Amino acid sequence: MMHWGIVFMSTRTINGVTLALxxxxxxxVQADAIVNAANSALAGGGGVDGAIHRAGGPSIxxxxxxxxxxxxxxxxxxxxxxxxxxxxxxxxxxxxxxNPEDERLLKSAYQSCLDLAEQYKIESIAFPxxxxxxYGYPLHLAAPIALRTITEHIKKxxxxxxxxxxxxxxxxxxxxxxxxxTFG
Numbered sequence: 001m002m003h004w005g006i007v008f009m010s011t012r013t014i015n016g017v018t019l020a021l022x023x024x025x026x027x028x029v030q031a032d033a034i035v036n037a038a039n040s041a042l043a044g045g046g047g048v049d050g051a052i053h054r055a056g057g058p059s060i061x062x063x064x065x066x067x068x069x070x071x072x073x074x075x076x077x078x079x080x081x082x083x084x085x086x087x088x089x090x091x092x093x094x095x096x097x098x099n100p101e102d103e104r105l106l107k108s109a110y111q112s113c114l115d116l117a118e119q120y121k122i123e124s125i126a127f128p129x130x131x132x133x134x135y136g137y138p139l140h141l142a143a144p145i146a147l148r149t150i151t152e153h154i155k156k157x158x159x160x161x162x163x164x165x166x167x168x169x170x171x172x173x174x175x176x177x178x179x180x181x182t183f184g
Contacts, residue, residue: 010177017154018162019147021180023173026166027055031085032122033077035113037130038090041069042076048128048168052088056081060088073108077116087120089113093131096138103145106131110149117160124162129172139175147179 010021026034026048037048042064044053053060063078070076075091091113094105109130117125129146131137150163167173 010180012180014151015155015158017158017160019150019154019180020162020164021173021176022164022166023168023170024166025051026126026128026168027051027083029126029164029166031124031126031162031164033087033089033113033117033120033125034080034083034085035075035125035127035130036088036090037128037133037135038064038070038092040072040092042067042090045134047133052083056083056088064090073105073112075109075112075116077120085126086122087116089116089125091130093135093137096131096136102137103141106137106142106145107149110146111153114150114153114160118158121159123160124164125160126164126166129165129167129176132172139172140178143175143179144182147176 012019036052039045044061059081060078067076070090070092072092072094075089077087077089080086080088091109093109094102096102132139132142165176167176
């Protein structure tokens with residue numbers, strides 16, 4: 001399937017909300033909010049962060065400078081610049097160190113974005129796989145945390161109608177596809 005630069009797609013409906021796994025380019029996905037895998041300084045970087053800043057333009061970086069920073073496990077919202085989304089939610093996941101705090105902070109980063117979705121009353125949100133790039137969180141551990149956090153959220157009343165995990169590369173997609181199968 002080649003829509004929005006998407007290679008593979010899998011969906012599941014939970015409590016009337018569509019949860020989709022896509023392998024593709026997050027800046028090409030149509031959603032009210034796109035989640036950026038940001039660093040705590042909100043200073044831009046490589047990977048998803050760099051792609052979102054390049055595609056969205058300088059207004060996103062200016063908004064990040066105005067905010068000044070974001071603690072690990074949290075997220076902040078900015079406008080989306082030239083992106084088709086209304087907002088970019090900059091989520092700061094943990095650098096993986098193999099301790100129990102990692103899981104709590106990763107869950108919190110996803111939950112902070114879901115809380116922002118409710119605050120802004122958005123209907124669709126696109127997530128990358130947080131902390132699994134340069135921050136080194138193993139995909140087989142991160143995928144179940146992400147999906148469990150999202151499914152727990154959408155089982156409750158929500159403004160969301162669609163949650164999209166946009167995954168880069170075969171291994172990331174496969175890890176999330178495998179984790180999704182464990183949810184029934």
